[in-house]
Amino acid sequence: MRLEGVELRRVTMPLVAPFRTSFGTETTRDVLLVRVVTGAAEGWGECVAMSGPLYSPEYTEAAADVLRRFLIPALAAAPRLDAYAVGPALTPFKGHRMAKAALETAVLDAELREQGRPLAxxxxxxxxxxxxxxxxxxxxxxxxxxxxxxxxxxxxxxxxxxxxxxxxxxxxxxxxxxxxxxxxxxxxxxxxxxxxxxxxxxxxxxxxxxxxxxxxxxxxxxxxxxxxxxxxxxxxxxxxxxxxxxxxxxxxxxxxxxxxxxxxxxxxxxxxxxxxxxxxxxxxxxxxxxxxxxxxxxxxxxxxxxxxxxxxxxxxxxxxxxxxxxxxxxxxxxxxxxxVPAGPGLGVEPLPEVLREVSTATEWIAL
The missing domain is CATH 3.20.20.120 (Enolase-like C-terminal domain)
Structure with missing residues (x-):
C-alpha cells in the first residue's frame, strides 16, 4: 500500500448518563479518530485515550501531538506499508500505545478493505x-x-x-x-x-x-x-x-x-x-x-x-x-x-451526517 495522507479528527460524543469510576466521572467523550488514505482504500482507527491522564499517562491532546509529530512521519518513512509494519516502524518511540493502536487499526482497516477481508x-x-x-x-x-x-x-x-x-x-x-x-x-x-x-x-x-x-x-x-x-x-x-x-x-x-x-x-x-x-x-x-x-x-x-x-x-x-x-x-x-461484523475491514464506517454533526476539529496531514 502507499500512504497518501492521514486525517486526525476530533469528535465530541455526549454520554447517555454520567459514568463514574475511581478515576473520575465522564459525561462526554472527546474522541480522536484517525483516518488513513492509501492509493486504493481508506481506513479508520479510534484512539481510546481520555481527555486527561487519569486512567493512563496518555490523554487525547498528547495522542494527537505524538501522532502528528512522530508516529505518522515515522510510518510514512517506512520502506513498506501494511499493518504488520506499523509496530516495528513505531518501536523507537516509547509508550503512547493508545495513539499507536489508533494508527495501526486505521492501516489494518484500509488494508483489509482493499483485500475484501473482515477483521474478525x-x-x-x-x-x-x-x-x-x-x-x-x-x-x-x-x-x-x-x-x-x-x-x-x-x-x-x-x-x-x-x-x-x-x-x-x-x-x-x-x-x-x-x-x-x-x-x-x-x-x-x-x-x-x-x-x-x-x-x-x-x-x-x-x-x-x-x-x-x-x-x-x-x-x-x-x-x-x-x-x-x-x-x-x-x-x-x-x-x-x-x-x-x-x-x-x-x-x-x-x-x-x-x-x-x-x-x-x-x-x-x-x-x-x-x-x-x-x-x-x-x-x-x-x-x-x-x-x-x-x-x-x-x-x-x-x-x-x-x-x-x-x-x-x-x-x-x-x-x-x-x-x-x-x-x-x-x-x-x-x-x-x-x-460480529462480516464486512471488509472493521465492517462499519462512520455515518457522514453524524460525523459532520459531532466533529469539532479536523487536520489533514499530506504525505
Missing part, C-alpha cells in the same frame, strides 16, 4: 456473535444501583460488572447479589486499593464473583500475586497488562488468573491477539474490556472477542449503553449478544 477473520475469530456484559459505574445510592442493574438484566446483558472503590464495595455487591440472585457478577477496582486492604477485599469472597479486576496499582504484580493467595475471588489484571510479555510475566508470578484485553491499552489488535495466544497457551481465560468506544472501536472489539480464548462476556455493550446516536450504524443487543 484476520484475527482468527471462531464465532459469529459474542455474549455481552455491561459495566456499571459507581452510583449515588444502592437504590439507584439496583435500578440500573435491573434495567441491564432486562435488556439481556449476560454479565454485570460493578465499579468499586473504598467505601463502595461490599455493600453494593451484597445488595446486587441478594436482589438478583445468581447473576454472573464481577467487580472492577481500577487500582483503587492497597495491599493492606487484602483482608477487606476477602469480604467479597462469599458472593461468588467471577473475578475482581485490577484491585492494586498497575505496577504491583507482586502485590497482586500475594493478594491472589489471600482471597478466593479470582484476580484479573487490566491496567497491568500492556503487552504479551507483561501478560506472560503476570501469569508466571501467579498475579493473574484472568486477563482483560483492551486493544488500545496494549498498542493495537495485533498485540491483543498475541496476548490472547499467550493466555490460551497457559490456560488463562481472557475477555475484552471497553473504553466507552464509538461504533468504530466497538466493531473491532467485537471482532476480537470472537476469538476462541475469550471465554467470559466482555464490556462490548450495545451502542445505546453509552450513546443515543453512535458514529456508525448502532450495535443492537439480541438475546444478550452482538453480531
Amino acid at each position: 477473520r484476520e484475527l482468527g475469530a471462531v464465532h459469529e456473535r459474542v455474549p455481552c456484559g455491561v459495566s456499571v459505574g459507581i452510583m449515588s445510592s444502592i437504590g439507584e444501583l439496583l435500578d440500573a442493574v435491573g434495567g441491564y438484566l432486562e435488556a439481556g446483558y449476560r454479565r454485570i460488572k460493578l465499579k468499586i472503590e473504598p467505601g463502595w464495595d461490599v455493600e453494593p455487591v451484597r445488595a446486587v447479589r441478594e436482589h438478583f440472585g445468581d447473576v454472573p457478577l464481577q467487580v472492577d477496582a481500577n487500582t483503587a486499593y492497597l495491599p493492606s486492604d487484602a483482608r477487606h477485599l476477602a469480604r467479597l469472597d462469599p458472593f461468588g464473583l467471577l473475578l475482581i479486576e485490577q484491585p492494586l496499582d498497575e505496577e504491583d504484580l507482586l502485590g497482586h500475586a500475594e493478594l491472589a493467595r489471600r482471597i478466593s475471588t479470582p484476580v484479573c489484571l487490566d491496567e497491568s497488562i500492556t503487552s504479551a510479555r507483561t501478560a506472560a510475566a503476570a501469569i508466571t508470578l501467579g498475579a493473574a488468573a484472568i486477563v482483560n484485553v483492551k486493544p488500545g491499552r496494549v498498542g493495537g489488535y495485533l498485540e491483543a491477539r498475541r496476548i490472547h495466544d499467550v493466555c490460551v497457551a497457559h490456560g488463562v481465560p481472557v475477555w475484552c474490556g471497553g473504553m466507552l468506544e464509538t461504533g468504530l472501536g466497538r466493531a473491532a472489539n467485537v471482532a476480537l472477542a470472537a476469538l476462541p480464548g475469550f471465554l467470559l462476556p466482555g464490556d462490548t455493550s450495545a451502542s445505546d449503553r453509552y450513546y443515543r446516536t453512535d458514529l456508525t450504524a448502532p450495535f443492537v443487543l439480541h438475546d444478550g449478544h452482538l453480531p
Whole structure:
C-alpha cells in the first residue's frame, strides 16, 4: 500500500448518563479518530485515550501531538506499508500505545478493505456473535444501583460488572447479589486499593464473583500475586497488562488468573491477539474490556472477542449503553449478544451526517 495522507479528527460524543469510576466521572467523550488514505482504500482507527491522564499517562491532546509529530512521519518513512509494519516502524518511540493502536487499526482497516477481508477473520475469530456484559459505574445510592442493574438484566446483558472503590464495595455487591440472585457478577477496582486492604477485599469472597479486576496499582504484580493467595475471588489484571510479555510475566508470578484485553491499552489488535495466544497457551481465560468506544472501536472489539480464548462476556455493550446516536450504524443487543461484523475491514464506517454533526476539529496531514 502507499500512504497518501492521514486525517486526525476530533469528535465530541455526549454520554447517555454520567459514568463514574475511581478515576473520575465522564459525561462526554472527546474522541480522536484517525483516518488513513492509501492509493486504493481508506481506513479508520479510534484512539481510546481520555481527555486527561487519569486512567493512563496518555490523554487525547498528547495522542494527537505524538501522532502528528512522530508516529505518522515515522510510518510514512517506512520502506513498506501494511499493518504488520506499523509496530516495528513505531518501536523507537516509547509508550503512547493508545495513539499507536489508533494508527495501526486505521492501516489494518484500509488494508483489509482493499483485500475484501473482515477483521474478525484476520484475527482468527471462531464465532459469529459474542455474549455481552455491561459495566456499571459507581452510583449515588444502592437504590439507584439496583435500578440500573435491573434495567441491564432486562435488556439481556449476560454479565454485570460493578465499579468499586473504598467505601463502595461490599455493600453494593451484597445488595446486587441478594436482589438478583445468581447473576454472573464481577467487580472492577481500577487500582483503587492497597495491599493492606487484602483482608477487606476477602469480604467479597462469599458472593461468588467471577473475578475482581485490577484491585492494586498497575505496577504491583507482586502485590497482586500475594493478594491472589489471600482471597478466593479470582484476580484479573487490566491496567497491568500492556503487552504479551507483561501478560506472560503476570501469569508466571501467579498475579493473574484472568486477563482483560483492551486493544488500545496494549498498542493495537495485533498485540491483543498475541496476548490472547499467550493466555490460551497457559490456560488463562481472557475477555475484552471497553473504553466507552464509538461504533468504530466497538466493531473491532467485537471482532476480537470472537476469538476462541475469550471465554467470559466482555464490556462490548450495545451502542445505546453509552450513546443515543453512535458514529456508525448502532450495535443492537439480541438475546444478550452482538453480531460480529462480516464486512471488509472493521465492517462499519462512520455515518457522514453524524460525523459532520459531532466533529469539532479536523487536520489533514499530506504525505
